Amino acid sequence: MRLKDKVALVTGGASGFGAAIARHFVDEGAKVVILDLNGEGAARVAANTGGAVAVAGDVSQRDDIDRAVATALEKFGRLDIVVNNAGWSFRNKPIMDVTEDEFDRVFAVNVKSIFHMTNAAVPVMRKQGGGCIINIGSTGGIRPRPGLTWYNGSKGAVNLLSSAMAAELAPDRIRVNCVAPVMGETALLETFMGVPDTPENRAKFIATIPLGRMSQPDDIAKACVYLASDDADFVTGVVLPVDGGRTI
Secondary structure (H helix, E strand, O other): OOOOOOOOEEOOOOOOHHHHHHHHHHOOOEEEEEEEEEHHHHHHHHHHOEEEEEOOOOOOOOOHHHHHHHHHHHHHOOOOEEEOOOOOOOOOOOHHHOOHHHHHHHHHHHHHHHHHHHHHHHHHHHHHOEEEEEEOHHHHOOOOOOOOOHHHHHHHEEEEEEHHHHHHHHHHEEEEEEEEEEEEOOHHHHHOOOOOOOOOHHHHOOOOOOOOOOOHHHHHHHHHHHHHHHHHHOOOOOOOEOOOOOOH
16 A cells, blocks of 8 residues: 555545545545535545545635645644645637636636645645645646647646746655646546537547547546655656657
């Protein structure tokens, strides 16, 4: 069990990548706090996995982040791993059609949430003598598709700030890495595509992925398990594409 006795906080854990990450972490021996705006969904995932507790909250709000970190400390006594997975996007559309509210929400959920989590979790990790932060970026921040310009920009920020955080926090023995998934089969799929989710439309996107399929939640979860484990104790500052070759 690669995460035995570790305590993790996973944001956006009510579904998709986050739910799979929480499940795999518990299977590997971790205790997990799941933070999600969908409190009922987070509670269902926690109940189904065992070894997890749910907190309802908005990752763009510092008070909710603080409450999740406090829950980890109250329930499990420490915080070893943070996975900043929660993400959002507007529907794929021309750049001039994106509203200011849509822009603000994308950057609040995808980027500002990491600012809040860093300020809440890093002091705890410093006091413990180390920790691990994993940010979920995107291949959109490496090889962007049209129609998602501002989303791509937010994920480019996540990819880059992960490396910058790694450089600054290394003296504190806090490792920071980033997983960059290709488009996955999650609730946001049709949002990213901007067209109905039909076999024909899927085929057009899959044709751009050399290994011939979209990412699955388990693909992302397995990468996170590795980066959170002691197997990766000398790995920091990495942006790891889990993309079937999309960014080649």
